[in-house]
Amino acid sequence: MDDDLRERVEREAEKHALLNAVKHESDADVGAIMGPLMGENPAFREHGDEIPGVVGGVVGRVNDLAYAEKRERLEELAPEELAEIEAEDEGDEHDLPDLPRAEEHDEIRMRCAPNPNGPWHVGHARMPAVIGTYKDRYDGWFCVRFDDTDPETKRPDLEAYDAILEDLEYLGFEPDATYRASDRLETYYDHARKLIDMGGAYTCSCSGEEFSELKNDGNACPHREKDAETVLEEFEDMIAGVYDSGEMVLRVKTDIEHKNPALRDWVAFRMIDTPHPREEASGYRCWPMLDFQSAIDDHLIGITHIIRGIDLQDSAKRQGFLYDYFGWEYPEVVHWGHVQIDAYDVTMSTSTIAELIENGELDGWDDPRAPTLKSLRRRGIRGEAIVDAMTGLGTSTSDVDLAMSTIYANNRELIDEETDRRFLVRDGTEVPLGGSPPDEANPPLHPNHEDRGVRGIPAGDAVLLEPADLPDREGRIWLKGLGCFRYTRDALQYTGEDLDVVREGEVDVVHWVPAAESVPVRMRTMDGDVSGRAEPGVADLAADEMVQFERVGFARIDTPSGEADGSEAVLAYYAHP
Known part of the structure; x- marks a missing residue:
């Protein structure tokens, strides 16, 4: 790292350390600031092995300051960020605004309505995170309703029903009820019949192009004035499967001259020849459109508040016509903008992910490169970290950006104190040891918890270092837990110097593993698999155990001793820095 880059890192690290310390009114934490620091400064990422060492020194200096001094320095470096922190302290305790007219309802009832065409990607987490949080705030009720009434273009995946419920459980929520819309066809048919009797719907055999031209010109469809008896007969024929796909639809009669053409006599039911994948629903051919199905269900289930994307504003207006026909009161609606998530090369789309898997x-679905909740779970990221990040976005109608570094920072706060440390060397260079160093290193399992004890790492005759950590000839390094060494004659000679050489900034501290007794590790990351060797104790870690590989990052042990692929390697999934 050159001097200019080091200066930039120190400057940015000081700002983030001060932000962390002032916000929490405590000492800054290296782990907590690494995510925001690297997220705001992508150019630092290629120097990821060196950054923590520089940051550690800066954090130490910041923590030596009194709180008033930290605040004063932060006001110099980042006055706007300081103002935001202080505004948050004075503001509401919730990131989410109160629900509209919440006090007018005896019980807040909400629904999460996924399309079960695959497990959830990260963006899907926003809806259950917000709904679940509101349920807890208001002591309310929420259900999962699988909107699975499109067996063709958004064909359900039979495994996705349970997969989505598992994703919901991972986020920390349990629905009060679960419904499948494909079980409720007869209910939708009954309400369509009632609507026909009211004169509120008609069967239409126009082609899509023909009706579009009529609609856009504000002209009525020639089938619009059919009598209710004829419409009902033709609708029963739709239910019986008499018509082929595209041959007949049922339309809701609205205002053919409405200023928004999208609201003019919209389709309520259509014919689909493709059988539904669920055996219980495979015999149906007449299927409701989502706006009809959802409107009926929301009323019958008693939904009081709907949260949906700003792009679905027309849905509320279409459904409003149905509610007017039936004399129902429409639920409160909160519209929000889209959320954009960084860090992934794969498009945040269930169909795209499914295609890549195929x-x-x-x-x-749990490949570390996949932007899915199953992937994050396998990497050791807790659902709570995702929920906190999503609720922190609020419910603005503007599109919002979510950096994965925010989720990583949340997760780090949750796991840092309970996660033990270990050494992992990637693409190691073997270097002999000389000069009679100690036989064994005893670094702590956790630097903040001496009571957990130390781990024993035999030094042996040679060690493995990451290539970037190998010093220049005659240069010195401190092998963590072992001592100071000088690189000479193609070996590391033990000098016996004490820790003062590190405190004075003369010697870099690096991690290492014994060449002979280290264990192989295959670590799966978002950028592909990484091979390395770890200190011997890693072989004894259990599946699902989290570990922080020092100067590398947090990882979840997936299978000890490579049980998954039959090799001797421990398989780990990288979580984040």
């Missing part, structure tokens, strides 16, 4: 470009 083509063998991803190993599965």
Whole structure:
């Protein structure tokens, strides 16, 4: 790292350390600031191995300051960020605004209505995170309703029903009820019949192009004035499967001259020849459109508040016509903008992810490169970290950006104190040891918890270092837990110097593993698999155990001793810095 880059890192690290310390009114934490620091400064990422060492020194200096001094320095470096922190302290305790007219309802009832065409990607987490949080705030009720009434273009995946419920459980929520819309066809048919009797719907055999031209010109469809008896007969024929796909639809009669053409006599039911994948629903051919199905269900289930994307504003207006026909009161609606998530090369789309899996470009829904909740779970990221990040976005109608570094920072706060440390060397260079160093290193399992004890790492005759950590000839390094060494004659000679050489900034501290007794590790990351060797104790870690590989990052042990692939390697999934 050159001097200019080091200066930039120190400057940015000081700002983030001060932000962390002032916000929490405590000492800054290296782990907590690494995510925001690297997220705001992408150019630092290629120096990821060196950054923590520089940051550690800066954090130490910041923590030596009194709180008033930290605040004063932060006001110099980042006055706007300081103002935001202080505004948050004075503001509401919730990131989410109160629900509209919440006090007028005996019980807040909400629904999460996924399309079960695959497990959830990260963006899907926003809806259950917000709904679940509101349920807890208001002591309310929420259900999962699988909107699975499109067996063709958004064909349900039979495994996705349970997969989505598992994702919901991972986020920390349990629905009060679960419904499948494909079980409720007869209910939708009954309400369509009632609507026909009211003169509120008609069957239409116009082609899509023909009706579009009429609609856009504000002209009525020639089938619009059919009598209710004829419409009902033709609708029963739709239910019986008499018509082919595209041959007949049922339309809701609205205002053919409405200023928004999208609201003019919209389709309520259409014919689909493709059988539904669920055996219980495979016999149906007449299927409701989402706006009809959802409107009926929301009323019958007693939904009081709907949260949906700003792009679905027309849905509320279409459904308003149905509610007017039936004399129902429409639920409160909160519209929000889209959320954009960084860090992934794969498009945040269930169908795209499924295609990549089918083509063998991803190993599965939990591949670390996949932007899915299953992937984050396998990497050791807790659902709570995702929920906190999503609720922090609020419910603005503007599109919002979410950096994965925010989720990582949340997760780090949750796991840092309970996660033990270990050494992992990637692409190690073997270097002999000389000069009679100690036989064994005893670094702490956790630097903040001496009571957990130390781990024993035999030094042996040679160690493995990451290539970037190898010093220049005659240069010195401190092998963590072992001591100071000088690199001479192609070996590391033990000098016996004490820790003062590190405190004075003369010697870099690096991690290492014994060449002979280290264990192989295969670590799966978002950028592909990484091979390395770890200190011997890693072989004894259990599946699902979290570990922080020092100067590398947090990882979840997936299978000890490579049980998954039959090799001797421990398989780990990288979580984040």
